[in-house]
Amino acid sequence: MAYNFILIFSVLVVTLIIAVIIVRLMRPGMKEDSSLRSWGEDIDEKRQYPRVDVHWPVVVETPNGTENAVMRNIGIGGAFVVCEHPLPLNEIAQLTIETPLQKSLILNGKALWTNIGVRDDKIVNKGMRIQFVHNSDEDLQLLHHVLIATSQQQSSDDEMPSKTGDYENRRDSRVDVSWPVEMETSRGHIRAETRHVSISGAFIVCQDPLPLNERFHITMVISKQKQVSVHAEVIWSNINVPDDKIVNRGMGIRFINTSKDDLRPLAVELIQIVTGSLNPKD
DSSP states (O other): OHHHHHHHHHHHHHHHHHHHHHHHHHHHHHHHHHTGGGHHHHHHHHOSSOOEEEEEEEEEEETTEEEEEEEEEEOSSEEEEEOSSOOOTTOEEEEEEEOTTSOEEEEEEEEEEEOTTSOGGGOSSOEEEEEEOSOOHHHHHHHHHHHHHHHSOOOOOTTSOSOOGGGGGOOSOOEEOOOEEEEEETTEEEEEEEEEEOSSEEEEEOSSOOOTTOEEEEEEEOSSSOEEEEEEEEEEEOTTSOGGGOSSOEEEEEEESOOHHHHHHHHHHHHHHHTTSSOTTO
16 A cells, blocks of 8 residues: 555656656747747847838738738838738748839848737737848848938038939938049040949039030949949039039039949948948048
């Protein structure tokens, strides 16, 4: 009788110990599951790249169809998309994003969480948190450039006239660089130098600026091994401004009739300079 009691007691103790071990092993996973819904908020506080508030049109495409939506904020790791029909959790979609650079970003994203089950009076916008996944380094570099361009306020510039149309309101950031340029114009071959460059245009320092609206071909010599050749158009100049009112005589140009692939080397170069991985004088 005593033997049976000891045996039963031993079995109970071993069972209890095994149960405790199993609970402890499962606890990290249980903790992770319980915090899954707040992943978006936690990652916003910890991630290296902050979100940028935007209002960009985006087309969400899945095997089941497409939906026009609006992107409300975006970071290098993901975005919040306002839409009527959020994706199921973990579903992957292709996002075509219209950016201020007037060039579409096409990225793949996965639905991390949605507020579809939350009452309307408890939320501001119905939508979903997207994590960017399975994207190339080049696409992410371009996204990084767009984020920098959007987050930076337009700095003042002595060469910029007071009225320059849409060019004055551009959202892409400028980088101060002094690159030699060669221009094929109606006046022939002209050599000059950049004062600053962005993904959409540049300021060219020259003593005799070209006429407004003149189109020409320009080659920017970034280094001995690297050049960028594009078509450009003069959109303003300070040719009629007195010398004591300007810092550099020159003209503002915008790049035209240029494909995304043609601009990609320039975008990568500007990103490297802005992020500090490349010196503008290199």
